[in-house]
Amino acid sequence: MSNKVPFSFTVVIGLMLFALFFGAGNLIFPAMLGQSAGESLWTANAGFLVTGVGLPLLGVLAFGFSGKEDLQALASRIHPTFALVFTTILYLSIGPFFAIPRTGGVSFEVGVKPYLPESMASVGLIIFTLLFFALTCLISLNPEKIIDIVGKILTPIKLLFIGILVIVAIVNPLGSFQAPVGPYITQPFFKGFQEGYLTMDTLASFVFGIMIIQAIKQKGASTKKQMMAVCLKAAGIAAVILIVLYTSFSFLGASSVERIGYADNGGTVLAQVSAIYFGEYGAILLGLMITVACLTTSVGLITSCSTYFHKLFPSISYKKFAVILSAFSMVVANVGLTQLIAISVPVMTVIYPVAIVLIFLTFLHPLFKGSRLVYQGTILFTLIVSIFDGLEQAGLSISFVHRFFESFLPFYTLGLGWILPAIVGGLVGYFVSLIAGGQKQLAEN
Numbered sequence: 001m002s003n004k005v006p007f008s009f010t011v012v013i014g015l016m017l018f019a020l021f022f023g024a025g026n027l028i029f030p031a032m033l034g035q036s037a038g039e040s041l042w043t044a045n046a047g048f049l050v051t052g053v054g055l056p057l058l059g060v061l062a063f064g065f066s067g068k069e070d071l072q073a074l075a076s077r078i079h080p081t082f083a084l085v086f087t088t089i090l091y092l093s094i095g096p097f098f099a100i101p102r103t104g105g106v107s108f109e110v111g112v113k114p115y116l117p118e119s120m121a122s123v124g125l126i127i128f129t130l131l132f133f134a135l136t137c138l139i140s141l142n143p144e145k146i147i148d149i150v151g152k153i154l155t156p157i158k159l160l161f162i163g164i165l166v167i168v169a170i171v172n173p174l175g176s177f178q179a180p181v182g183p184y185i186t187q188p189f190f191k192g193f194q195e196g197y198l199t200m201d202t203l204a205s206f207v208f209g210i211m212i213i214q215a216i217k218q219k220g221a222s223t224k225k226q227m228m229a230v231c232l233k234a235a236g237i238a239a240v241i242l243i244v245l246y247t248s249f250s251f252l253g254a255s256s257v258e259r260i261g262y263a264d265n266g267g268t269v270l271a272q273v274s275a276i277y278f279g280e281y282g283a284i285l286l287g288l289m290i291t292v293a294c295l296t297t298s299v300g301l302i303t304s305c306s307t308y309f310h311k312l313f314p315s316i317s318y319k320k321f322a323v324i325l326s327a328f329s330m331v332v333a334n335v336g337l338t339q340l341i342a343i344s345v346p347v348m349t350v351i352y353p354v355a356i357v358l359i360f361l362t363f364l365h366p367l368f369k370g371s372r373l374v375y376q377g378t379i380l381f382t383l384i385v386s387i388f389d390g391l392e393q394a395g396l397s398i399s400f401v402h403r404f405f406e407s408f409l410p411f412y413t414l415g416l417g418w419i420l421p422a423i424v425g426g427l428v429g430y431f432v433s434l435i436a437g438g439q440k441q442l443a444e445n
Contacts, residue, residue, distance in 0.1 A: 005219050005230045013215060013230070014237025015156075020208045021056060021201050022242065023103055023297025027290060028110070028266030030246045033195050034253025035262055035269060037188055040180040041254045044192035045247055051196025053242045055356060057235040059205025062362040063213050064231040067224060070308070071206040075358065077365075078375040087308070089351060094203050095305035096325050098344040101333035103136075103294035103301075104129040105340055108333075110267040111287030114275075129333045136295060137326035140302040141319055159241075161289035165270075166248040168277050173251075175258025190414040197348045198341070202355050207304040302326055350383075350390035353418040357382050361426075368430055377429025381421035389415065 030048065037044035068074040071090065075083035093099065108128045116124045183191040196202075212231060221227040253266065256273050263269045274286040306321035332340070357378055368374045388401050409417040 005216065005221050005226070007233075009219055010230050010233045011237060013212060014234040015241075016215075017057075017060065017208065017212060017234055018238040018241045019296040020211075020300040021199075021204065021238065021297070022245065023099075023106075023294050026052070026199055026201070026242075026246070027249065027270065027293060028106060029195055029198055030249035030266070031253035031256075031269040031273075032263070032266035033192060034250035034255075035257050035266075036181050037184045037192070037250070038178040038180040038254055038257065040184050040188035041177060041250055044180075044184055044188040044195075045250045047189040047192030047194075048196045048250070049192075049243060049246060051193050052199050052201060052246055053239055055196075055359065056199075056201035056205040057239050058363075059202055059355070059359050060209040060212055060235055061228070061231055062359045063206070063209035064216075064224070064228045066362050066365070070210055070311075074206075074362065077361075077370065077372065078358075078379050079372075082379070086351070086354065088312075089347075090203050090206065090355070091305050091308050093344070093347055093351065094200050094207060095301055096328045096332060098340060098347070099200050099204070100298055100301050100305070100325070100329040101335070102340050102344075103298040104132045104330065104333040106267060107132060107287075107291045107294045109265075110271050111290040114268075114271045125334055129330045132291070132295070133298070133326045133330040133333070136298045136302055136329075137322055139295075139299045140306065140322045140326070157288075157292050161285060161292065162245060164285065165274060165277070165289065166245065166252070169252040169255070169273065170248060172277075173255035174260070174273065174276065175255055177254045178257045181262075187414060190411075190416065194415045197352045198345070200344075200348065202352060202359070203348075204301070205359075206355065207308075208300060211300070211304065298329075302329075346390040346394035349393045349415075350386045353382050353386040353389075353422070354379060357418075357422050368426075368433075371430060371433040373429035373433040373436070374426050375429070377425035377427075377432070378422050379425070381425025381428075382418045385409065385412075385418040385421050389417065 030045075030052075033044055033048055034041055063074070066074050070087075072083045072087040075086050078086075105125075108125050112124060112128055113121055179185075180188060212234065213227065216227050216230050216234075219230075221230055249270075252273060253269050256263075256269055259276065260269070260272045263272065270286060270290075278285055302322055302325055305325055306318050309321050309325075310316060310318040361375055361378060385405065388398065388405065391397060392402060405412045405417055410420055411417055
């Protein structure tokens with residue numbers, strides 16, 4: 001018999017989920033979107049919310065719905081080898097290669113670098129990232145306490161700092177919205193949709209979803225219905241906070257152009273706006289806000305990645321992986337924030353569509369009776385397009401393929417050319433499974 005999960009615990013889980021998602025990219029990308037979108041802010045912001053809030057929370061719910069214990073088990077519905085490769089690439093992407101180093105890089109770029117002499121920037125980055133990832137590692141070494149540390153301590157501090165800046169920016173905007181620039185002139189919604197990729201939150205949802213489901217189970221939820229109910233409420237709490245903050249930071253960015261001009265990145269926007277509002281105290285406020293926001297995400301990712309790689313290589317303990325990944329992330333963070341973002345874009349372009357498709361297949365699983373061929377057809381057709389999209393982003397475009405896709409695939413120029421092939425691949429897999437008499441269906445999966 002399952003125990004009733006207290007609503008107070010659901011609130012803590014919701015706050016923890018928000019804190020884990022709201023890290024480095026979630027601060028800088030909405031502000032930059034607002035600057036570029038200008039008068040098209042609300043349309044662009046709506047697109048950003050789809051990939052920045054809707055899909056990540058669907059990813060968390062998908063885990064509860066699937067009943068699987070981790071991402072590799074879920075992806076095994078396609079093929080065990082694919083599951084191993086995809087899961088490893090995803091953990092490396094949201095882990096030591098991109099997302100974890102970015103938390104330290106953003107904290108430094110926004111909270112510390114603007115207040116250091118140019119000659120001290122490199123040394124300052126080394127010292128700051130050393131301290132940042134040492135603290136990350138220290139907290140991550142006690143994963144059983146992460147709910148209390150993140151949900152009850154760090155999240156309220158984060159909300160306090162962020163709330164002060166947001167309220168001041170809305171009550172006293174710096175200026176009026178300017179005309180949109182670039183793709184935001186003609187395609188504000190779809191450009192905002194693509195910007196949501198850079199948060200990496202849909203990928204992270206596969207990781208954080210495991211933590212949330214396990215925490216709910218430990219509290220006494222034993223039935224799928226009860227677990228989904230708690231998960232849905234917690235996701236709702238996180239969604240409301242994320243929507244309010246993303247929209248607020250987009251507004252802040254859009255209203256800042258008249259006063260500060262167009263900045264190189266969202267971090268610069270936040271630093272300059274904070275300095276205008278709070279003067280000499282802006283450095284302290286913004287530095288604390290950024291550091292706490294990024295620290296919670298960094299802790300969650302180190303914990304999740306260490307758990308996964310320990311499972312993959314049992315001979316190396318969880319704590320050793322936590323130390324190794326923290327140290328490696330510190331080294332990568334010193335490459336520089338701009339370079340990290342540039343390198344991550346092609347990778348996100350390839351694997352993000354696959355992650356989105358896997359989420360929807362999970363919810364549609366009962367409709368096609370878990371046919372492996374449906375999973376394989378959908379993922380294969382999706383990858384065919386997303387791989388070439390990734391090459392395009394990396395400057396390795398194959399011109400005749402690009403022209404072919406541009407001519408025949410709807411939404412290709414919007415970065416969503418994989419949608420139709422995904423649907424076609426699923427239908428092909430479904431009809432082939434019918435012809436094969438259901439021999440390749442995943443029983444009880």
